Amino acid sequence: MxxxxxxxxxxxxxxxxxxxxxxxxxxxxxxxxxxxxxxxxxxxxxxxxxxxxxxxxxxxxxxxxxxxxxxxxxxxxxxxxxxxxIACGRPPHHLIGIDFDTSPDTLHQLAARHRFTIPATVTVLTPSGGRHLWLTGPSGVVVPNSASRLAPGIDIRGAGGYLVGPGSVTARGAYRLAPGTARLTPAPCPPALLRLLAPPPRHPRPARGSTPRRGEALIHFVRTAERGQRNTRLFWAACRAYENGIGDALADALTDAAVRTGLPEHEARATIASAARLTTGP
Structure with missing residues (x-):
């Protein structure tokens, strides 16, 4: 070395x-x-x-x-x-990571729309120009991981996920604490934001072989993917399905739709399994 x-x-x-x-x-x-x-x-x-x-x-x-x-x-x-x-969702902090792209405008717009204030908290600058905000959640609420579900360009790291810690060096550069936040502790997540991050209520699983009506649009989205989009579309659709409690019921139909576009079945099922892990956590 x-x-x-x-x-x-x-x-x-x-x-x-x-x-x-x-x-x-x-x-x-x-x-x-x-x-x-x-x-x-x-x-x-x-x-x-x-x-x-x-x-x-x-x-x-x-x-x-x-x-x-x-x-x-x-x-x-x-x-x-x-x-x-840094593992999220673990006691004593029950860390929640708000990971957003270069501009914080989307997050500020979301805060204005839902009437909450973004608190002063630990903030990590990423090599790509994005930011990670560290928040804490209550012990009784499990916040799942999600990608662009809260808003475009905003990913959430919750139970089963992790944040790259400040001081880490990656192939794209170093992660570092934003000026003025080194002495802060993770701030409590605003209740209005926490309600947006909490998982949606689970719905009864449809009978085997049936397709939930809400899943038809996701299946069509996957089926119409062009070469170069197939795996990305499948992953996005599977994430949405699991976040809405219909992932398991829709898995076979999503796999079939992906296979029809030319994606190998084993690759499609692996992508769906990854989406399930990301959105449902441990």
Whole structure:
């Protein structure tokens, strides 16, 4: 490992330990922002639904810990890590991450429309020019992950998700605290915003083989995808389906629609499974 790489890895561990001291559960990240440790079940012939019960590292955000010794062990197992992820939704902070693109205008418009104030809170600047706002939620509310559901260009990191921590270095650059926010603590999520982030009520699952009426538009959206759009459209439609409680009922129909566009069935089902994990959390 080059001296520069060792220095970056050392700093990543130091930042991760500092976050752990504040009660934030962390995992090592690679320069791609993905968990640095690969799954110990990656060569299994069948999918393994293990979230760390096997006792081995490599389960993504489920490895996250605030125990200093455990943090050091994770980073020792991944000396190539250049950053760290902070698990959201975990006590004591129940962190909620508001991830938005270069302009905060959409978030301010949303705040004005729903009559809430964006509080002063920990803010992380991303290499792409975006920002991560850190908020805290009540222990009794599980906020799911979502992509552009709240508003275009605004993603939510909740239970089962993680935020790239400040001080991390990725292939696109470094994450750093915004000036003036280093001494702040994550602010409570405004109640009006929390209501927007809370999952919609679950509806009874339709009979097997039937298609919910609300899902017909999603199926059409996938079926009309052109080459280069197929996987993106399928992922977006599957996220919307799971967020509205009809994901499982619509999975076969969405798969069939994607296959009709030329997407391999195994790839379609993997994309739908990814959408389910993102939107429903652990």
């Amino acid at each position: 080059a001296a520069t790489d060792r220095h970056t890895a050392t700093l990543a561990l130091a930042h991760a330990l500092s976050a752990a001291e504040r009660g934030l559960a962390v995992i090592p990240l690679s320069p791609t922002k993905l968990p640095a440790l690969r799954s110990p079940h990656r060569d299994a012939p069948e999918p393994v639904r293990c979230r760390g019960e096997c006792g081995l590292p490599g389960h993504g955000v489920h490895d996250a810990t605030a125990d200093p010794a455990a943090v050091r062990a994770l980073f020792a197992a991944a000396p190539w890590a250049t950053g760290y992820g």
